[in-house]
Amino acid sequence: MAAEQQVLTVTDITRQIKSSLEQRFTRVWVQGEISNFKRHTSGHLYFTLKDEGAQISAAMWRSRAGSLLFQPEDGMKVIARGGITVYPPRGSYQIDVDQLTPLGIGELQIAFERLKKKLAAEGLFDEGRKRPLPPYPKAVGIITSETGAALQDVRTVLGRRFPGVELVLLPVRVQGVGASDEIARAIQDMNRYGKVDVMIVGRGGGSLEDLWAFNEEIVARAIYASAIPIVSAVGHEIDFTIADFVADLRAPTPSAAAEMIVPDRLEILEVIRNYEYTIRQALTQRITAHRERVESLIGSYAFNRAKDMVREFVQRLDELQRTMSGTVAHRTERTAQDVESLKKRLFALSPQGVLKRGYAIVRKNGAPVTHAHQLVRNDEASVEFQDGKVMTGGGKGFLG
Numbered sequence: 001m002a003a004e005q006q007v008l009t010v011t012d013i014t015r016q017i018k019s020s021l022e023q024r025f026t027r028v029w030v031q032g033e034i035s036n037f038k039r040h041t042s043g044h045l046y047f048t049l050k051d052e053g054a055q056i057s058a059a060m061w062r063s064r065a066g067s068l069l070f071q072p073e074d075g076m077k078v079i080a081r082g083g084i085t086v087y088p089p090r091g092s093y094q095i096d097v098d099q100l101t102p103l104g105i106g107e108l109q110i111a112f113e114r115l116k117k118k119l120a121a122e123g124l125f126d127e128g129r130k131r132p133l134p135p136y137p138k139a140v141g142i143i144t145s146e147t148g149a150a151l152q153d154v155r156t157v158l159g160r161r162f163p164g165v166e167l168v169l170l171p172v173r174v175q176g177v178g179a180s181d182e183i184a185r186a187i188q189d190m191n192r193y194g195k196v197d198v199m200i201v202g203r204g205g206g207s208l209e210d211l212w213a214f215n216e217e218i219v220a221r222a223i224y225a226s227a228i229p230i231v232s233a234v235g236h237e238i239d240f241t242i243a244d245f246v247a248d249l250r251a252p253t254p255s256a257a258a259e260m261i262v263p264d265r266l267e268i269l270e271v272i273r274n275y276e277y278t279i280r281q282a283l284t285q286r287i288t289a290h291r292e293r294v295e296s297l298i299g300s301y302a303f304n305r306a307k308d309m310v311r312e313f314v315q316r317l318d319e320l321q322r323t324m325s326g327t328v329a330h331r332t333e334r335t336a337q338d339v340e341s342l343k344k345r346l347f348a349l350s351p352q353g354v355l356k357r358g359y360a361i362v363r364k365n366g367a368p369v370t371h372a373h374q375l376v377r378n379d380e381a382s383v384e385f386q387d388g389k390v391m392t393g394g395g396k397g398f399l400g
Helices: 010-024 106-121 149-161 179-193 217-225 242-246 254-261 270-298 301-349 351-356
Strands: 028-039 045-050 055-060 077-087 092-102 139-144 166-171 198-203 230-234 361-364 381-385 388-392
Touching: 010 077, 010 301, 028 055, 077 301, 106 217, 106 242, 139 149, 139 179, 149 166, 149 198, 149 254, 149 270, 166 179, 179 198, 179 217, 198 254, 217 242, 230 242, 230 254, 351 361
Parallel strands: 055 092, 139 166, 139 198, 198 230
Antiparallel strands: 028 045, 028 077, 045 055, 077 092, 361 381, 381 388
């Protein structure tokens, strides 16, 4: 029978299953509840996604986990995006998560309140430390997306109210993975540049998830450490972020921020703004189309095979580390138990242990007496018990 059919090794069949699954499920969205959540010392996240009928293992690597907008916990309902992979050493499939989002805004709201309370206790929101804005700024720094409506609004208002002011832009992403790091770094860079009198940090409106970069602790601390006064202008009038509480002044919208920092002068020609907006939109669409093409190529199985092998070895290394730690702890505990047992046995065999069991040691002239014939009537001898010695013989009534 074996001669008539091809016989595959476990490795061969696992490799074929892995190839088939990973080529078919290159990117999927999976909704479920987190369980068995663990953050490894390496920074990688391991957990299980489950619902009423099934469960699937999941892994999120350190490079992506560091940009999460919230702290995953057991019982939290989430939507995970990633590709299905197979981990050959266990012959199990899992989802390699590249994006994790809470299902609904409940978890984000909890994270918002927790960070707000923490930073308030540290004094980052104290009104006494906030500085007044310069009445006639010569240069205004703005940190926002170069393609977003916030930049256009600020430019329009500044040009209309105070055309002589210089606008210095540091473009950043204002939502998504890595946006908070870019915003914080841009605030630091603007301070190093040092040639602006005031800064606007913000973006246009959006959902709580869209605005979340401005709720990150790294952005709050960068605003707090800035030597240049900062106006926070995030979202619409009803939107509040952590950045609003730390900034020297909170504006309800980016347009309002521009109105607050300069005196009213002139209006910008509407035609120029419309042309610029149209050009930017056209460029954005072209860039988006090319970016999607590049992302499609990058996401292909052949392109990611080398990276996938590295991830497998990393996961295997994590497992070996956990196994080694458990083995060392077990052996240490067994050794300690063996040492304690030997101590008890040694004590039982020691002279003190023998005496404690009701025996006595007879000594004549300081030497132990081991036979009855070694003593004769009237010999002096000492008898040692567990609680002391007595002398006998030599006229003290010793009886042989």
